[in-house]
Amino acid sequence: MRKAIAPIVALIVAGAGLAAFFALRTSPEPVTSTYFLMDTVLTVKTTGGDAATINEHLHALASDVDSMTSYYNAESQTVRVNAAAGKGPVSVSPEYAALLKTAVAVEAIDQGRTFDIAISPVSSLWGFTTKDFRVPSAKEISDTLAYSHSDQLVLSDTTVQLRDSRSRIDLGGIAKGYSLDIMEEYLLTVTPQPQQVIVDFGGNLLLYSGGRKHDWKIGIRDPRGQGIIGYVRSGDAFVATSGDYQRYFERDGKRYCHIIDPSTGYPGTLNQSATVITDIQPMHGAIGDALGKVFFCSPAKAQRSLFQTVAGQGVVGVVIVDATETQSTLGPINFVPTAAQ
Amino acid sequence: MKRGDRITGVVILAAVALVIVFWIVVHRTPGTLAVVRVDGKVVATVNLTSPEVQTLRITGVLGPMVIVADGKGSVRVTESTCPDQICVRTIPARSPGDQIICVPNRMVITVEGKGTGIDALTQ
Numbered sequence: 217m218r219k220a221i222a223p224i225v226a227l228i229v230a231g232a233g234l235a236a237f238f239a240l241r242t243s244p245e246p247v248t249s250t251y252f253l254m255d256t257v258l259t260v261k262t263t264g265g266d267a268a269t270i271n272e273h274l275h276a277l278a279s280d281v282d283s284m285t286s287y288y289n290a291e292s293q294t295v296r297v298n299a300a301a302g303k304g305p306v307s308v309s310p311e312y313a314a315l316l317k318t319a320v321a322v323e324a325i326d327q328g329r330t331f332d333i334a335i336s337p338v339s340s341l342w343g344f345t346t347k348d349f350r351v352p353s354a355k356e357i358s359d360t361l362a363y364s365h366s367d368q369l370v371l372s373d374t375t376v377q378l379r380d381s382r383s384r385i386d387l388g389g390i391a392k393g394y395s396l397d398i399m400e401e402y403l404l405t406v407t408p409q410p411q412q413v414i415v416d417f418g419g420n421l422l423l424y425s426g427g428r429k430h431d432w433k434i435g436i437r438d439p440r441g442q443g444i445i446g447y448v449r450s451g452d453a454f455v456a457t458s459g460d461y462q463r464y465f466e467r468d469g470k471r472y473c474h475i476i477d478p479s480t481g482y483p484g485t486l487n488q489s490a491t492v493i494t495d496i497q498p499m500h501g502a503i504g505d506a507l508g509k510v511f512f513c514s515p516a517k518a519q520r521s522l523f524q525t526v527a528g529q530g531v532v533g534v535v536i537v538d539a540t541e542t543q544s545t546l547g548p549i550n551f552v553p554t555a556a557q
Numbered sequence: 558m559k560r561g562d563r564i565t566g567v568v569i570l571a572a573v574a575l576v577i578v579f580w581i582v583v584h585r586t587p588g589t590l591a592v593v594r595v596d597g598k599v600v601a602t603v604n605l606t607s608p609e610v611q612t613l614r615i616t617g618v619l620g621p622m623v624i625v626a627d628g629k630g631s632v633r634v635t636e637s638t639c640p641d642q643i644c645v646r647t648i649p650a651r652s653p654g655d656q657i658i659c660v661p662n663r664m665v666i667t668v669e670g671k672g673t674g675i676d677a678l679t680q
Contacts, residue, residue, distance in 0.1 A: 434677055459680065
């Protein structure tokens, strides 16, 4: 009997040691901060490093982008460009000019049929800038559409001009993704490096683990039901979703979402959501954000050929839920639908 | 089999059971909780596993809001003093990570708890 006591003690000690190991094996606690800007919520969750300082700095960077691009802030470069529409070129910062060039380059992928920063007079017609919603007449839409395309834009490295005095630009469709670009650029320079940073800017994501190559599980919101339609596994990435389910109004039982199809002047109805995943490279946050609208406003056949065009430009994959709630993916991404789990 | 071996066997099982119990205690899934924040500060929490209908009256930056947990695991905003009513139209929140946001009131409801295993939600 006495002989049996030694192994008993050894086992209990080993068991307790093992349990303590698992209990204490936790990484540093993440620090989550929430901010309100660009008419949405910015949530930053940082693990490791000087997390609280990193969160504050990321918010400051997003605020800078907001001050530069805002459609409403009287000091912004967008407001200055719009105020000078039809009058002549306006001096802008090199960053602002570069952002507009990126926007116009995405528009050019599809000849401006599915994304256009100059569509904003039509959005205003529907009340999306004032939240005083209404359904405009077909004539109002076609009249407004005539001067609501980027062919009204004249760009140089330091100036922007809108030819028609009624034309306006709105960078709301690209500014959140661009903010994620600026944030990622900053994160690369931080010492000590955080282990993980998850930035959620109005549903657009930056997933950053530096050199750690974290395998992320990115849930995609169900556009009609509760919860998620599934998740995508990916390394560090930018993720942008354009959907019809957050900003919309209803008239006579019909849904009118805030994403205006630039080819028709009417809210897009072909899809319920389009999620674009881009790799971590300069401006790919902005490009992914804009491409979300491109895929959202495109029919299935066009989506496939568009994907062929952008696949070599940092787009890892696209997940689409069309108007009939059919899910599809483009690209070699690992999408796990909720139904299959 | 000797008596000592039998005891050793029982003790091994007991030790394994101890580790498993400890593991579960440390890693147990917390009850699903809806956390209501205004301007980043927690103003209320709602236990979504409770079978009772719970009505919360909170004050957002703009004015009063009413939040209702239906007793079946979902929570939603039923009334809000905001111009666009996006929060009221948002699908009820239920799964961990689900959010209901009212930008004018600077109010965010976040469902917390383990379960979905996702890192982030795109929407």
